[in-house]
Amino acid sequence: MTSHYLKFAAVCILLCYSATVFAQRKNTLWYNKPAANWNEALPMGNxxxxxxxxxxxxxxxxxxxxxxxxxxGPNNNVDSAAxxxxxxxxxxxxxxxxxxxxLVANKQLGPKGNSGMPYQLAGNLYINFPGHQNTxxxxxxxNIENATASVTYVYNGVKYKREYFTSFTDNVLMVRLTADKPKMITCNIAFQSPLSKNKEVVNGDLILSGLSSDHENQKGRVKFNVITRVKLAAGSLTADTSGIKVTRADTAIIYLSIATNFVNYHDISADPLSRxxxxxxxxxxxxxxxxxAKHITFYQKYYNRVKLNVGTTTAAEATTDLRIKNFAQGNDPQLAELYFQFGRYLLISSSQPGSQPANLQGIWNGDLKGAWDSKYTVNINTEMNYWPSEVTQLPELSTPLFNMIKDLSVTGKETARVMYGARGWSMHHNTDIWRMTGVVDGAFWGLWPTGNAWLCQHIWxxxxxxxxxxxxxxxYPVMKDxxxxxxxxLQEDKEHNWLVVSPSVSPEHEYINGKTQVSVTAGATMDNQLVYGLFNLVANAAADLKVDNAFRDSLLNYRKRLPPMQVGQYGQLQEWLEDLDSPTDNHRHVSHLYGLFPGSQISPFRNPQLFAAAKNSMLYRGDVSTGWSMAWKINLWARLLNGNHAYKLITDQIAPVTGRGGGxxxxxxxxxxxxxxxxxxGCTSGIAEMLLQSHDGFIYLLPALPDVWNKGSVKGLVARGGFVVDMDWDEGKLTHLVIHSKVGGNLRLRLNQTATGSxxxxxSGKNSNPFYDITSIPEPVIKPSGKDLSVNLAESSLYDVKTEKGKTYKLIGK
Incomplete structure (x- = not known):
């Protein structure tokens, strides 16, 4: 009896231990070896x-x-001769x-002065533990649930532990070094920077002074200081300009601060050392x-707003690198959940009120001149960084983006006036911390003056x-300008009497691939969609604010003259004003599908032929591409209501990096x-889009649920109109639905099931909620193609619920 009881107790303890270990690993990236290179190192930030x-x-x-x-330093690269x-x-x-x-554009409309400045590393903190080999x-x-990292190992019978965090509340990097035996912490701490100008020791502090690089005729003018200070329990400490030496301590805690002279894009007058x-x-x-404790409390007020569960298997117990390698086998659904939450972790860590917006590398760059200068590429990449912000309940984190847009609306006035003879503001496809707005990287890519329209969409x-x-x-003034x-x-296209953006490009793509590749065009589909959306949102904003009636009427009249979307000879959504698409084109940019996502101009319920044409364009363009392109396609396939195809793109993206691109x-x-x-x-946004959409006059729940997520739950996703959604599902059907209304107003739901409840x-009729006003579009031009443009949609039902601000509604389940 006792033997059976002990065995039972042992099994219970083992199960409890396994559950605890998994709970800890559920939100954890972990490895059984150090990082061999930068792409294996673990990112932290505040x-x-x-x-x-x-x-x-x-x-x-x-x-x-x-x-x-x-x-x-402060500058703009506007071309006065353009x-x-x-x-x-x-x-x-x-x-x-x-x-x-x-040819004229290539010769005369390239970058003048510079193509923007690169984001640069501060340096490296090194901690040398003599002899710690063969561990x-x-x-x-x-741990992305509390924004901390750790390293543990055993050396000579002693267990060592290092703990790290970048404090959100106190803006310091913290490192704690401990061991399970006293007086075992002996190490040398040093800071190295390729931008270093001077090192000194003051009262035991190691202080580095640095200066950013010169680049493309611009003198480096960002001054910075790094201060490293160590607090000991027992042991001793000495310091000189080579570093700080810790000897036989029980515990060593490293505090590190970094500050610069940067105030804003035109002011670098601060004192970095005092800061x-x-x-x-x-x-x-x-x-x-x-x-x-303060750090974790601050971080979790963001992170804990959304919970996702799409199932777990024993595959989740493996190291993260092995899970990535095996993900396509289909037995590790929890990795998609981890990837979703990792995206939220990265946004919290790289974009905070008062910081700069997340750039091409977020906040993490290990070079003096990183890939693409780690700048802001606004023909999709900067915008994609903020796709998860609203829907995954991180709206405050868009504040740096909004601040940058406001800055650009100032610096972009020079571009509009000098280069185009226009009022308002404009910019091209790239910018940097100095908010430059001229052409970057040459006319082939850079002659795209529509970045202002896309950025304004985020405000709306x-x-x-x-x-x-x-x-x-x-x-509103930013959008109005x-x-x-x-x-x-806007230029008149004489053939159709349409108004078009000219010159421009369909981002980074060409429509003639000959001896001279041609990208410069007039009336690219993406531009038409962006300007149409901009005129629409500014007109709606003016109406909501009860201002500028005459300007609003003018915008609506101009909107009528913009080109409609067109379905071309292959049954595809045309990318250009003329039918120049190729069905064998697998270019990474799918810019003409902006109207499908993140725009809301293509609906399966209101314009099914356009919807079918967008699907054909996606099929022609293919799946595997660069990582961000595959992420965009996850969102697009979600909007196409095809969860299995969206999930297939997730498996393409969460795969080891090979020569094929992406991964x-x-x-x-x-x-x-x-x-x-x-x-x-983009992948985080795409997963949210598979579970909830709110752009087509209603909230569509589980619109693109893949078969592999047949059972699961999500809590905290946000729909337009301020509706916060908690839901569980089984066999693809909702079993529990609770919605909190932050704003009030009519709640219209589309469900792939029949639901009952008082x-x-x-x-019926138009949704009375003003935040669900549908964007009407011009009648599309459908050219003969022989392609089937019909759409087969899953059966669904529409329901209305009258809500009041601040109240919560339990609509399905007990």
Missing amino acids: GHIGAMVFGDAQLERLQLNESTIWAG RPYIDEVRALLAQKKYVEAQ DEYKRDL AKAIINNAYKTSYAALL EHYLYTGDKEFLKKY AATYFIDV TYPNLFDAHPPFQIDGNF QLKKA
Whole structure:
């Protein structure tokens, strides 16, 4: 009896231990070896400081960034000689002399002065533990539930532990070194930077002074200071300019602050040393435990807003790199959940109110000149960084983006006036911390003056999700000035009497692939969609704010003259004004599908032929591509209501990086390749889009649920109109649905099932909720193709629920 009882007790203990271990690993990236390179290191950040933890037992390396260390200094790259050549290219395009237009653009409309400044690393913190080789029981992890990292191992019978976090509340990097026996912490701490100008030791602090690089005729003018200070329990400490030496301590705690002279894009007058000292002095007053507790509390107020569960298997017990390798086998659904939450972790860690927006690498860059300069590419990548912000309940984290848009609306006035002779503001496909708005990287890619329209869409989306009229009022002038620019620059297409953007490009793509590749065009489909959306949102904003009636009427009249979308000879949504698409084209950009996602101009219920044409374009373009492109396609296939195809793209993206392009590095970073963070954010957005959509006059629940997620739950996703959704499902059907109304108003639901309940009423007519106003579009042009443009949709039902602000409604389940 006793023997059976002991066996039963042992089994219970083992099961409880296994459950506890898995619960800890559910939100954890972990590895049984140090990082062999940067793409295996673990990212930490607080919007200002970024750190990459390598975890080598003998020589720890923490590669560090600070969000305002950029090359150069305040400048703009507007081309004062561009305007006559803009007119010449317009005239050639109007005559259909496409090659000649490209040649003029290539010669005369390239970047003037510079193509923007690169984001740069601050340096590396090294911690050398003499002799720590041939270790046992090694583990390195990143816990994204509390934004901490750790390294543990056994050396000579002693268990060592390193703990790391980048404090959200006190803006310091913290490292705690401990062992399970006293007086075992002996190490040398040093800071190295390729931008270093001077090192000194003051009262035991190691202080580095640095200066950002010169770049493309711009002198480096960002000054920064890094201060490293160590607090010991027992042991001794000495310091000189080579570093800080710790001998036989029980515990060593490293405090590190970084500060620059950057105030804003035109002011670099701050004192970085005073800033860095104030930060570290304030943090040093507080114990490690108290700093950690504040840090976790701050972080979790964001992270804990959304919970996702799509199932778990024993595959989730493996190291993260092995899980990535095996994900396509289909037996590890929890990795998709981890990837979803990792994207939210990265956004929380790289974009905070008061910081710079997340750039191409978020906040993490290990080079003086990273890939694509780690700038802001606004022909999709910057926008994709913020796709998860509203829907996964992180709206405050878009504040740096909104601040940048406001800055650009100032610097972009020079571009509009000097280059295009227009009022308002404009920019091209790239910018940097100095908010430059001229052409970057040459006319082939860079002659795209529509970045203002796309960025303004984010302002409007924030209003749709929050109903915040004070926010809308603050940013309305920014949107109005962008619309004013297009009123001034739209050109008449004589053949159809349409108004088009000319010159422009369909981002990074060409429509003639000959001896001279041609990208410069007039009336690209994406531009038409962007300007149509901009005029629509500004007109709606003016109506909601009860201002500018005459301007609103003018916008609506201009909107009528924009080109409609067209279905071409292959049954595809045309990318250009003329039918120039190729069915064998697998280009990474699918810009003409902006109207499907993130726009809302293509609906299976209102314009099914366009919907079918968009699907054909996706099939022609293919799946496997660069990482961010596959992430965009996850969202697009979700909008096409095909969950299995969207999930297939997730398996393409969460795969080891190979020569084929795209994939995921061992640390879960997305690969272009090389690393580009937009793919992480885009995949998080895509998973949310598979579970909830709210753009077509209603909230569609489980619109693109893949078979592999047959059972699951999600809590905290947000729909437009301020509806917060908690739901469980089984066999693809909702079993539990609770919705909280932050704003109030009519709640219209589309469900793939019949639902009963006293609060659910069959819907009819137009949705009375103003945040669900449907964007009408011009009648599309459908050309003969022989392609089937019919659409087969799953059976669904519409229900209305009248809601009040601040109330919660249980609609399905007990």
